[in-house]
Amino acid sequence: MATVNERLQSASIGHAVDLQHLSNAEVRKIIALLNSVDADLRKLLIDAIEKAGTNTYTVQRMNTVLASVMALNKAIYASIGEAMIEVVSDLAAYEISYQQALFTAVIPRQVLVTVSLNTVNLAQVRQIAMSRPFQGRLLKEWMSDLEKDRAARIRNGIRIGMTEGQTTDQIVRRVMGLKEEGYADGLLNRSRKDIEAVVRTAISHTAQGARDAHYRANDDLIAEVSWLSTLDNRTSEECRVRDRLRYTNDTHEPIGHKVPWLSGPGRIHFCCRSTSTPIIKGWEELRLSKGLPESTRASMDGQVPRSTSYGDWLAAQNAERQDQILGPTRGKLLRSGGVKPGDFYNDKGKFLTLEELRDRDAAAFTKAGL
Incomplete structure (x- = not known):
């Protein structure tokens, strides 16, 4: 029977995978929102370029004719900012309830009768999401900077196109693409x-x-925290070196090593996929009654669970969960085609399409009956 800490580690890995799926979905929604003004942007760009005219071009005139373009750009990023506030607010509420439910389900009832499970103030967590910087800036600052960066790309693209004598169509193509x-x-x-x-970094943050x-909030229960990295060919060096290292729960001081916590998992770099898992104290350290059932004492041994890589964890899941994570075809390749989790990515960490996978290893498809 798995111990409490082993079950928490497995749940933490699975939850990190689910958060990646959430991140993927939110990215698609935000990009779709950004793209929703493309048609209007194209029309405004054409109008601005033709009004600017190559013979009367000046920086001042350019800023004047681009006013409507910049207003549209500012408006769409304001909408994206509002959407992101909703995303992180909802996620903060969900993550708190998930952790509370996880601890309630995994830690034996006899233990929670003696050591109470404390709740977290939702407003406090939402405040952390909004007022604590990630990668050096607050969420609202990132939105403002991204809007300004996009505006600068538009201006520079038009300016370069005009100085090179390009047509309106060529300039629009330079800016927006084909x-x-x-x-x-x-x-x-x-x-x-x-x-x-x-978006990905705000979610993990x-x-x-x-x-x-x-x-x-539950320091009475938790002895320390372990860093969990998703080990595959996309894992950064910062996360790879920290995988399974342990830190104090309160101040995140290293335990048995000298590698600093820094910003922590999910925050140490852009698009970080690392997470953490708590190490629950043993029943003796919690000073629980020796009258506890033997099975409860065994599950509350307080030991750090054996390291489990993402590939090992994925291979241990049932077929339904594997298909949920990878898709049914990749799931069958994993189970019956001899394909390993890392084989689903190229050397740049990009998820390969099924066509690319077939070109790389047609034999695996045959072996899996696909």
């Missing part, structure tokens, strides 16, 4: 990548803030 290329060749595609990084608050 539809058949998925607009990836346009200057504004950088803005999509930037907003994706901020908020989730870890809620976990930290929950752990601190």
Whole structure:
């Protein structure tokens, strides 16, 4: 039977995977919101370029004719900022309730009768999400900076196009890109990548803030905290070196090593996928009655669980959970095709399409009956 700490570690890994799915969904929604003004932006750009005219071009005139473009840009980022506030607020509430439910389900009832499980103030966690910087800036500051960066890309793209004598169509293409290329060749595609990084980091920042608050509120139960990194070919060096290292619960001082906590998992760099798991004190350390059932004492041994990689964890899940994480085809490749979790990514950490997977390893599809 798994101990309490083993069950918490497994749940923490699975929850980190679910948060990645949430992050993916929120990125798609925010990018769709950003793209929703593309048609209007194109019209305004054409109008502004034609009004500017190559023969009468000056910086002052450019700023004047681009006023409507910049107003639209500012408005869409204001909408994105409002959407992000809703995202992190909802996530803060969810993460608190999840941790409370997890502890209630995993820690034996006989233990919680003696050592109470404390709740966390939701307003406090929401305040952490909004008023504590991640990667050096507050969420509202990131929104403002991203809006300004996109505005600068628009201005620079037009300015360069005009000085090179390009047509209106060529300048718009430079700024926005080609539809058949998925607009990836346009200057504004950088803005999509930037907003994706901020969305993912804001989500991981908020989730870890809620976990930290929950752990601190239950310091009587928790001995220390263990860093959990998703070990695959996308794992950063900062997270790889910290995987399974232990820290104090209150001040995050290193235990048995010298590697600093810094900003913590989920915050140490952009798009960090690391998380944390608590190590619950043993029943003797909690000074629980020796009259506890033997099974309860065994589950509350206080030991640090054996390290489990993401690949090991995924392989131990049932078929339904594997398919939920990977999709049914990749799930079957994992179970029957001899494909390992890391094989689903290329050397740059990008999730391979099924066509790319088939080109790389057609034999695995045959072996899996696909």
